Amino acid sequence: MRRSLPLLLTALALALVGCEKKSAPAPAPAPATQAGGATAAPPGPPPEGSILIGEVGSLTGSEATFGISARNGIDLALQEANAAGGVRGQKLVVRVYDSQGRPEEGAQAATRLIAQDKVVALLGEAASSVSMAMADKAQAAKVPMITPTSTSPEVTKKGDYIFRVCFIDPFQGLVMAKFARENLKLDKVAVLTDNKSAFSVGLADVFNQKFKEFGGTIVGNESYSKGDTDFRAQLTSIKNMKPEAVFVPGYYTDVGIIARQAREVGLRVPLLGGDGWDSDKLYELGGSALEGSYFSNHYSPDNPDPVVQNFLKKYKAAYGSVPDSVAVLAYDAGRLLVDAMKRAPDTSGPALRDAIAATKDFPGVAGTINLDANRDAVKQAVVMKVEGGKAVFVTTVKP
Structure with a gap:
């Protein structure tokens, strides 16, 4: 007993330490200065004579390309503004926090930017679910927030301090339903929805309604949850419905895998989607399984408009790649x-x-x-087709 008593006391002490670690509050999100651009503000007070803006984006996690693209677009917008003299002679700097694509992290980051860093405005997020969590904090503190790409109508319903520079899901759902009926001449479509994504659910609801209003038939609805990796059961069920296409309003991380598994189970009809598809990673994940699929988007790099082509030139020079729609809309949000x-x-x-x-x-x-x-922004949409491992412009749809 004497020999075992010290061991028992040690075990109890370790257990108490373990409980303390589990009950301790999560650390605040660290500034993403390691991934910041030329206008990124280091930790601490902003430089004298500058205006501090807050940004939240998914710089890590499953939708990291969205956060990185948004960071680049905003940084380029602020660089140009500073080169032109800033605002009333003051330079603009941005402090960036990583949401990891999670609403709770986004809310925590927004709170820190508002309460501790004292930013004058917030930019972000890409995902509607994260933006809604941030919007609650921004509205309560009366700090304006502009989301570049969150298309769920519920985002700006959070209050009069919340704005967006993208179109909303009712318009995007209308665009794809109309395109499916009028351009592709489809009669029967199935829908596969991420039931944990406000973006996906909202877009699916509108597509379902509008496609039926245009005279089409929704042969069935299946769902999955973010984080799932095996969609074969849902896809097999959809195959048995004999649709002419499947509407998949998810993010590129899921869509690429869904496309491959659809072909594995023998479902070879086109897939249709929304702007959540827009990422170079989509084609890496989906490969040739995506050929002949269509999705709505905010812009096309094929657009010959000088405004678009000048931006492409600047972005390529700065970041070495063609900007996706998140980068473009983040640039527009920063400039606005x-x-x-x-x-x-x-x-x-x-x-x-x-x-x-x-x-x-x-x-x-x-x-x-x-x-x-x-x-909400009232503006046009474009429809893109996956062809030859890339997105090709098909048509423009105006409000």
């Missing part, structure tokens, strides 16, 4: 915020909110931006 700052009498929350809300006919790379009464 700078424009509002120049028009606002000061950088207080109410003043910036009013200036952003008054935005009309703003010349974005992804189309002219007009903000409506719901603080």
Whole structure:
């Protein structure tokens, strides 16, 4: 007993330490300065004579390409603004936190940027679920927030300090339903939805409704949850429904795998989707299984418009790649915020909110931006086809 007593006490002590570690609060998200661009603010107070902007993006995790693209687009917009003199002689700097693609991390990052870093505005996120978590914090603190790519209508319903520069899911769902009926002449379509994604569920709901209104038939709905890797059961069920196409409004991380497994189970009809497909990683994951599929998007690099081509040239020179729609919309969001700052009498929350809300006919790379009464952007969409391992422009659809 004497020999075992010290061992028992040691074991109890280790157990208590283990309990303390489990109950301790999670550490605050670290600034992503290691991944920051030329305008990234290091930890601590911003440099004297500068204006601090907050950014939240999924720099790690399953949707990391979205966060990296957004960071690049915003950085390029702020670099250009600073080269032109900044805002009233003050340089613009951005502090970036990683959401990891998770709503709880996004909310925590937004809270830290607002309460501790005292940013004048927030930019982000790409995913609607994360943006909604951030929007709760921004609205409560009366700090304006602009999301580049969150298309769920619920995002801007969070309050009058929340804005977006992209179209919303009802329009995107309408675009793909109309394209499926009128361009592809499809009669029967099945739908495969990520039931844990506000983006996916919202887009699926609108597509279902509009496709039926246009005279088509939805032969069935199947679902999966973010993080799943085996979709064969759902795809086999869909195959038995004999659809002419499958609408898959998910993110590229899932869609690429779904495409491969669809072909494995003998489902060889085209897949249809939304802007969540837009990533070079999509073609790495899906390969030839994606050939002949279609998705809606915000812009096409094939557009000969000088505004688009000039941006492509600048982005390639800075980052060595062709920008995806997230990079383009993040660039537009950054430029729109700078424009509002120049028009606002000061950088207080109410003043910036009013200036952003008054935005009309703003010349974005992804189309002219007009903000409506719901603080949503009214603008065109494009439809892309996967052909030869890349996305090829098919058509433009206006509101």
